[in-house]
Amino acid sequence: MESESTESARPTEPARPTEPAVTTCYRHPKVESHVRCTRCDRYICPDCMREAAVGHQCVECVKEGARSIRQARTAFGGRISTVPVVTYLLIALNVLAYVGEVVRPAIVDRFEMLGAALTGPDGGHYVWQAQYSYDFHPEGVVDGEWYRMLTGAFLHLPPTEGTFGILHIVMNMVSLWNLGRVVEAQLGRIRFVTLYLLSALGGSVLVLVIAPYTPTLGASGAIFGLGAAYYVMARRLGADMSAVNRFMAGLLLWLLVSAGLTSWQGHLGGLLAGGVVTLAYAYAPRDRRALVQAAACAALLALLVITAVGRVSELTSGAA
Template identity: 50%
Template structure:
């Protein structure tokens, strides 16, 4: 005569098994849904343990931290570091590959007029080659400015909005070069000036004292016209677009904020594209020269 184990005897209560792993016996239950859970399915809770599904459902009700002007909260300014790395890598590419690399990708109005539209962005990631003191300071100043103010703006705006601000400002500077200059240019200065403008707008929106930013912008604008060889078109174009983009992001009402911000950024992008497609840079330059003369 054989003896049945207690769990097999008539009237015995079966040993509970994990709801996700039926082959595992367990006497621990989820504090929320009361289902049996094995060690692999246990998640620490305020009291006892919860199952995987209950933890996931509970997290849906937790309000995620956001940046001041929308988007997910930023702990590490990844976009800033990525942009900085791209600029530095491109600079070493210039050193290794030489002048042909620069001439193929700089912001050359004539080449853009012939359809090489990519120069509007690629030129904004190039800098003067290290042939003299000023050439080295070109990338050093731009990267210092990006490192100094980029993380703060990225934390306020969020990753995506900060990336849009930087790229639209860079594009704005290049479009201004295309429309108002006949000379090729390189540099992230248009994007950096856009960040200067954004820093002013964000400071005003948050109620901070923006006088220091005004001085920063004023001094750099004066230097733009005092130092020979600097593209005032790229600097001022980036500054104007940076102010416009950041104003859209900072002053969009909380209701439908994401939609308004996206629409505003797309409108600015459309205007820049239209300026390139429909603009006649040589007619504009000729008219400016006629009025000055």
């Protein structure tokens, strides 16, 4: 009879409780975290948590989600913005330029809009002639100073000169403040600044065509362009036109009344350019709106440049 061998039973040690692994934030490895992002499942610390519809998300997932959401647009394709940054910036630039004029008056002669003139040996300014003696020098756009067509729109009459003096910049900046905030809110920043600059350029081109020998300055051309934009946008949006029509009638009346005191050519050029640009903004087909709007602005810019170059060619050749 075989005997069964039994091993002596060894005492077993009690199982030690396993310590939980320490989890840390994926962006801040030294910070302990026990919350996961509901989107990517990574651990996040309180500094990296962002409230979500369910739970919390990390910073990167929130940014990625924002990119995938379609941004709201205005009826003209611009991004919705509650702060008229461009309007503020334009006013600031005009005011800074005005301060520069007061400190250094020579800025006006150097940067105002001037199509064609002559500088004499005595430093004086003389009426343009295509044929001039060697001791005279051309100045203005005919001498390649094309920048004047935009810089003149940021200058205004010095405090003690002209009919209006300091009221020139005050009236223009008040108008820019009132119109700019409305137009920029509807167009968005990029479209608004494009409208403003093309309107200013349109005013300078008409001055160059009709009154090339007369120095002009002021933001009025660009502001008249904003006025035209305000009218076109109101019609496109189906607004109550009674107040808008009164505004437009007042704008046109000022264009006529001020013709003997200001550059009506700059006002009219800005009005026409602003109207053309805003018509393109307002009535471009929705499915290819951005492309049509950009093409219309580029076409207007090309037309203005060609017109200006042709007029300068006429002046230098003595045709006008």
